[in-house]
Amino acid sequence: MRPSSNEQKLFNDLKSSDKRAFDSLFKLYYTPLCRFALTIIRSESMAEEAVQDTFVHLWEKRTKITQATNVKSYLFKSVYNQCLWLIKKNKTQRFYENKYALEAPTELSDEEQQNWEAFKTYIQSAVSNLPDKCRQIFLLRRYEGLTNTEIAEYLNLSIKTVDNQLSIAIHKLKKELHPHIKNLIIVIFIGNL
Numbered sequence: 001m002r003p004s005s006n007e008q009k010l011f012n013d014l015k016s017s018d019k020r021a022f023d024s025l026f027k028l029y030y031t032p033l034c035r036f037a038l039t040i041i042r043s044e045s046m047a048e049e050a051v052q053d054t055f056v057h058l059w060e061k062r063t064k065i066t067q068a069t070n071v072k073s074y075l076f077k078s079v080y081n082q083c084l085w086l087i088k089k090n091k092t093q094r095f096y097e098n099k100y101a102l103e104a105p106t107e108l109s110d111e112e113q114q115n116w117e118a119f120k121t122y123i124q125s126a127v128s129n130l131p132d133k134c135r136q137i138f139l140l141r142r143y144e145g146l147t148n149t150e151i152a153e154y155l156n157l158s159i160k161t162v163d164n165q166l167s168i169a170i171h172k173l174k175k176e177l178h179p180h181i182k183n184l185i186i187v188i189f190i191g192n193l
Contacts, residue, residue: 014062029075036079040080050083126172127173130172
């Protein structure tokens with residue numbers, strides 16, 4: 001099937017950094033690409049993530065893209081590859097989460113428990129120091145167990161905004177908790193000698 005000349009023009013304009021062409025391609029293909037991704041991933045939020053990531057990569061690499069003879073095929077193949085990458089990433093993550101859960105001690109000594117309680121105080125303080133919207137999104141994700149899509153719907157935000165706010169929260173928490181994590185590890189390690 002030959003692509004329409006309009007789609008090919010949009011794709012060529014995109015390569016010249018035309019944001020309107022990018023928006024038009026996004027509007028034209030977002031829903032069908034999400035449906036396609038859902039047949040591969042079987043998770044609505046992951047399917048949307050795959051499509052959004054594909055469009056982000058498309059924009060970031062727009063000047064390096066070789067001539068695509070079929071825009072639709074190019075986008076569907078890109079989403080397919082992104083889905084496979086997400087599946088692999090999630091399998092790896094689950095493997096390490098399960099491995100850690102099996103290796104984690106089930107009981108803590110009194111001293112380790114006290115250190116953990118002190119560390120939880122640092123965590124609560126660090127979370128309370130996050131900007132309001134960032135903290136709200138982090139708490140909905142971490143403590144309420146909502147997916148990024150559910151948070152976006154609940155707060156009437158885009159999924160990308162939720163993703164960005166979670167990234168900001170994690171970055172800030174890592175930075176603020178870094179010295180305390182080192183101390184906790186040292187105390188636990190020395191306590192086990």
